[in-house]
Amino acid sequence: MQVQNPMTESVTPNQCPLCAQPVPGGNRLVGEVLSCDGCSAELEVVGVNPLRLEEAPEVEEDWGE
Amino acid sequence: MRKVDLVYTRVRTEEKLLLEALRRRDCAVNLVQDSGMVLSMDRQRVTEADTVLMRSMSFTRARYLATFLEMKGLRVLNSARTISLCGDKALTSAALAAKGVPMPWAFVAFDEDACLDAIDAKGYPVVTKPVLGSWGRMVARLDSRTAAEGVLSTRFGTGGAQDHVALVQEYVDKPGYDLRVYVIGRTVGGLRRRSEHWITNTARGAVPERYEVPVVHARLAEAAADAVGGDMVAVDLLETRGGDIYVNEINHCVEFARSIDETGVPLPDLIAEYVASGAGGARR
Numbered sequence: 277m278q279v280q281n282p283m284t285e286s287v288t289p290n291q292c293p294l295c296a297q298p299v300p301g302g303n304r305l306v307g308e309v310l311s312c313d314g315c316s317a318e319l320e321v322v323g324v325n326p327l328r329l330e331e332a333p334e335v336e337e338d339w340g341e
Numbered sequence: 342m343r344k345v346d347l348v349y350t351r352v353r354t355e356e357k358l359l360l361e362a363l364r365r366r367d368c369a370v371n372l373v374q375d376s377g378m379v380l381s382m383d384r385q386r387v388t389e390a391d392t393v394l395m396r397s398m399s400f401t402r403a404r405y406l407a408t409f410l411e412m413k414g415l416r417v418l419n420s421a422r423t424i425s426l427c428g429d430k431a432l433t434s435a436a437l438a439a440k441g442v443p444m445p446w447a448f449v450a451f452d453e454d455a456c457l458d459a460i461d462a463k464g465y466p467v468v469t470k471p472v473l474g475s476w477g478r479m480v481a482r483l484d485s486r487t488a489a490e491g492v493l494s495t496r497f498g499t500g501g502a503q504d505h506v507a508l509v510q511e512y513v514d515k516p517g518y519d520l521r522v523y524v525i526g527r528t529v530g531g532l533r534r535r536s537e538h539w540i541t542n543t544a545r546g547a548v549p550e551r552y553e554v555p556v557v558h559a560r561l562a563e564a565a566a567d568a569v570g571g572d573m574v575a576v577d578l579l580e581t582r583g584g585d586i587y588v589n590e591i592n593h594c595v596e597f598a599r600s601i602d603e604t605g606v607p608l609p610d611l612i613a614e615y616v617a618s619g620a621g622g623a624r625r
């Protein structure tokens with residue numbers, strides 16, 4: 277497991293923020309939801325070029341179906 | 342060529358499939374994230390598009406955005422009116438009641454004691470749910486006065502004035518499943534959700550199954566969609582053990598990722614077809 281430098285940004289480009297599994301970039305959209313191949317976490321694209329990912333947020337109160 | 346803005350919160354499987362289906366129909370689709378939108382209170386154009394497919398996951402954002410985009414002359418699917426009615430379960434019930442659509446009996450109350458008295462008069466069990474929110478969150482079955490006191494003291498004792506409304510509904514003892522009928526202009530198919538739990542929701546682990554929608558169910562779902570002016574909605578039906586059929590809820594942002602394989606209903610294509618057709622919207 278890769279140890280992150282606490283002084284750098286918590287979101288490392290091109291990898292899962294939970295398990296550090298590399299995630300392929302290319303043609304991604306901000307807001308796109310991905311499933312990590314490493315830990316199966318739901319990830320949300322928060323930036324492209326470079327690709328930045330965060331754990332997808334919990335359901336908000338007024339999110340319906 | 343139709344120009345479509347697809348407004349989204351997150352690009353989930355649904356949004357990806359809709360985007361592809363629209364592009365296959367030669368629609369020029371522009372993806373717009375709801376959090377970045379700023380709309381001025383005038384009729385100034387904000388987009389090259391003529392149609393907005395509203396896929397915001399937030400009821401608050403969807404309702405306001407649809408309202409202001411319509412004010413600016415755009416065709417929004419679903420319309421602001423449909424979103425406002427479907428997003429609030431008390432208003433959905435009122436719209437259904439106004440058109441005489443069969444549904445479980447229901448009432449709203451604004452005070453804990455008044456609500457308890459009304460439930461006592463009806464008898465237990467009953468179901469209470471928040472007027473906003475879904476995926477089965479905070480839906481409670483009240484089997485006794487004691488349970489009702491606990492749930493209602495939380496309902497009325499926390500949150501703000503807008504939370505202090507209780508929607509109480511008849512508890513329908515359903516036969517281990519409920520039914521969802523998709524109405525995209527007209528009934529296009531459906532889904533049976535089977536669960537041992539009384540909350541049958543695929544987001545809560547209910548198992549989707551194929552279901553051929555009988556004409557009676559289709560007519561009921563279309564009447565419900567009509568009551569809220571819905572262009573593309575999912576209508577939840579409840580079947581009683583006695584064989585009666587009721588409309589329970591109507592969803593204005595149709596989700597299908599968990600069930601598309603089982604239903605065999607090509608929802609992304611049917612929705613894209615409807616969007617491309619130019620039908621519907623508040624301006625019809």
Ligand SMILES: [Zn+2]
Pocket residue numbers: 292293294295296297312313314315316317
């Ligand atoms: Zn991971």
